[in-house]
Amino acid sequence: MLEVSNLKAGYGQSSVIDDLSFTLKENEILGVMGRNGMGKSTLFKSLIGLLPAFDGEIKVDGKDVTSFPPYKRVFSGLAYVPQGRMIFPALTVTENIKIGLEKVKSSKIPDYVYDYFPVLKEMGHRKGGNLSGGQQQQLAIARALVCEPKVLLLDEPTEGIQPSIIKEIAQILKKIRDNQGISILVAEQVLSFALDACDRFVVIEGGDFVHEAGRADVDPEKIKSLLAV
Numbered sequence: 001m002l003e004v005s006n007l008k009a010g011y012g013q014s015s016v017i018d019d020l021s022f023t024l025k026e027n028e029i030l031g032v033m034g035r036n037g038m039g040k041s042t043l044f045k046s047l048i049g050l051l052p053a054f055d056g057e058i059k060v061d062g063k064d065v066t067s068f069p070p071y072k073r074v075f076s077g078l079a080y081v082p083q084g085r086m087i088f089p090a091l092t093v094t095e096n097i098k099i100g101l102e103k104v105k106s107s108k109i110p111d112y113v114y115d116y117f118p119v120l121k122e123m124g125h126r127k128g129g130n131l132s133g134g135q136q137q138q139l140a141i142a143r144a145l146v147c148e149p150k151v152l153l154l155d156e157p158t159e160g161i162q163p164s165i166i167k168e169i170a171q172i173l174k175k176i177r178d179n180q181g182i183s184i185l186v187a188e189q190v191l192s193f194a195l196d197a198c199d200r201f202v203v204i205e206g207g208d209f210v211h212e213a214g215r216a217d218v219d220p221e222k223i224k225s226l227l228a229v
């Protein structure tokens, strides 16, 4: 569903992601694990087009989007939830979700949003900035979901969120994958969350993948050691 070949990306003259290749399969949840500063956000920003690729190719469902600006990548099936969530604090919960609906030219929030995130129904009229971190994360995921993406990019969804909500978000992501039939790429540092949510795991270090494992053969201690170095 997402094919990344020999991707090179970074800031100005300095390259952070260097010659990275991987694929995300249909209905797969792939966890990109890595310590602070290892290149997770840089990778995600280059996938959605906030950073241009210096080289390489990004394909979504077979379509080359490498030269597309972010909005065209969204129309090609990508959706992005940035680190820090970036919801609109002065808009209500409902208004925030409706921004995602612009893409599908609809004004009705689909019922599935409230099945996954009942709290967003209760808090529909509340300003986004007055929600807790966990609720804001759910709002950001909901806003991305209503774009009906083929691939959802989630950058550190657990950051600053309490453990019980982290567990809940892992379960919801699996439900979303199953019911909406989308593929999910998630950057994470919290190993327990990744083990709950992901089908496959890669560890990024210095902009390159240094370890890969599937759910069946994952060695949590190995990943823990790579995250702790």
Ligand SMILES: Nc1ncnc2c1ncn2[C@@H]1O[C@H](COP(=O)(O)OP(=O)(O)OP(=O)(O)O)[C@@H](O)[C@H]1O
Residues within 6 Å of the ligand: 011, 016, 034, 035, 036, 037, 038, 039, 040, 041, 042, 043, 083
């Ligand atoms: N705007 C920027 N300009 C220049 N260098 C940057 C910029 N943003 C990040 N970097 C550098 O790129 C490298 C990778 O950072 P990145 O934010 O991708 O890491 P990360 O794995 O997402 O870490 P974190 O979990 O802390 O967000 C780091 O060396 C960082 O200093």
